Amino acid sequence: MSEKGSILPLVAGLLALCGVFVVAAVDSTDLAIARTQLQSIADGAALAAAQSITPGNATVSNDRLVIALTPATIRSAARQYVRDTAVPGVRLSAATTPDGRTAIVTVTRVWRAPIDSDLLPLRLRLTATARARTIFG
Numbered sequence: 593m594s595e596k597g598s599i600l601p602l603v604a605g606l607l608a609l610c611g612v613f614v615v616a617a618v619d620s621t622d623l624a625i626a627r628t629q630l631q632s633i634a635d636g637a638a639l640a641a642a643q644s645i646t647p648g649n650a651t652v653s654n655d656r657l658v659i660a661l662t663p664a665t666i667r668s669a670a671r672q673y674v675r676d677t678a679v680p681g682v683r684l685s686a687a688t689t690p691d692g693r694t695a696i697v698t699v700t701r702v703w704r705a706p707i708d709s710d711l712l713p714l715r716l717r718l719t720a721t722a723r724a725r726t727i728f729g
Contacts, residue, residue: 619705619714626703627718633677634699634720637670641687641695642724644669659726660692670697685719694725 644665651658670687679701686698698721705714 615707618707622706623703623716626701627720629679630682630699630701630718631720631722633674633679633682634697634722635724636677637673637684637687637699638695638697638722638724640673641666641670641697642726644695645726661689661695661726662692663688666695666697670695674699694723696721696723 642661644661645659646665649659649662649665651660666689667684667687671684674682674684681701683700684697685700686696688696690696698719700717700719703716703718708714
């Protein structure tokens with residue numbers, strides 16, 4: 593029995609396994625970066641929304657300036673912030689205020705694996721939510 597060429601299937605299998613590990617490492621790293629970037633955008637949008645002060649939102653009560661955030665101003669400021677980031681695919685899902693002082697912003701994005709194939713297209717919907725509170729009130 594000849595053993596000539598018996599190492600070739602082993603080497604081919606190991607190379608294929610190494611390729612799978614490289615693809616997994618690249619895709620998982622890109623996913624982690626995309627999640628961090630999306631959370632950063634949500635944090636910035638919530639902060640911009642919490643700072644969306646207009647003269648119509650301000651009142652003086654007991655010699656104290658009180659700012660009441662409105663859903664419309666929060667939505668507008670968060671939408672403008674997301675638009676200014678110029679990150680493709682990021683969408684504002686929700687921008688609300690439960691108490692007139694806290695802005696809650698949710699952004700979404702569809703992540704697509706950088707090493708993708710037609711047989712296994714890998715896409716995930718990522719969502720990030722952030723809260724920011726105005727210092728006035």
